Amino acid sequence: MANTLYDRTIAFAGICQAVALVQQVAKQGHCDEQALITSLNAVLNLSPNSTIDVFGRESDLRVGLECLVNGIDSTPSGSEVTRYIISLMALERKLNGRNDAMSQLGDRIQMLSRQQDHFELLDEQMVSNMASVYLDVISPIGPRIQVSGTPSVLQQTSTQHKVRALLLSGIRSAVLWRQVGGKRRHLIFGRKKMVEQAQILLARM
Template sequence: MTQQNSTLENQALALAGVAQFTLYAHELATDGRDLPVRFERATQAIFCTDPDSAVDVYGDRSGVADGIRYLRVHLSGQRPDAQGAAVARYIGQILKLSGKVLGDEQALGRIRGAIDRARLAEPGDVADIFDAAYRETISPIRPQIMLHGEPTYLKNEFIQRRIRTQLLAAVRCGVMWRQCGGGFVSLFFRRKALLSALG
């Protein structure tokens, strides 16, 4: 993404992507909610490696609508419910993790290699490739994301692969947030401006 596109709107939409894919991962862990459209959105975000603007990562704003909806509640100062509070904690961890990933050329190279393999893979193999990429490159970096949920889903290998794909998409959006000039100072002190940029 070029420097001239590092606008507040791009920061807000990148942050919405972090929120959306983190929410999807959380819901997979807590109630096994595996909707095909959610997996498609995650893989689209991961595959879009050279966007002109943040919205390109999702196709259009409808592709990140769940993340925008979450952020509107969170940034407006409304008291979150238990799920919202849990997701907010994970988002904070992912944003910290994304900064470390962005500075780790070896990890970025491995992720790029996994994306190249996934582009050529059969659709049924994509989750396996992204799951392995997450475990090999993201999991060793601290803070490690430890999702809480129902053991039935957390121990299900199919769900595990879906969760890690969603988390990889969240980290991808977190990296984009950093590339757009996002930081914790702007997150805490420009909440109203970010909220306005969501539209």
């Protein structure tokens, strides 16, 4: 994977997209379906040729790119997005230090990939299987990500499965971010450049 501003922007937009969709699902019980397909497919794409190939096309990351440009601010919603992103990146760092968990995650994702022969991506069983990978492998590494939303929506099993499957996708993008050279300093000092890159990508859609 190349370590360019473009690659880092794409990987970070992947994290932002997963987080923006978690927000939508937790509040409304549903989210942008095409963006959901992109985010979940990213988990199952085991041998991408490039950073963008993890997600498909640039336009498939529209929700994430828009979140990167407009969604990270000091409003309550923006602060929530920031909290989720920081939590996912902290979890990924812990995961990266645990060879046992990384190996288990790889095995479980290969199993998910094989299950695609039997289930459609958005089939409840498939989403539930992805959620259980997050619950079994990522969650125990801690700390737990507290998801805010509408209580009656968050109580629904289908919502819980979607949220966990999306958090797994967020971890996938956080792994990708590290693979393309993304570091904490890029978030602190290089975010303006990523926002500019995201604006260019959105403008050409």
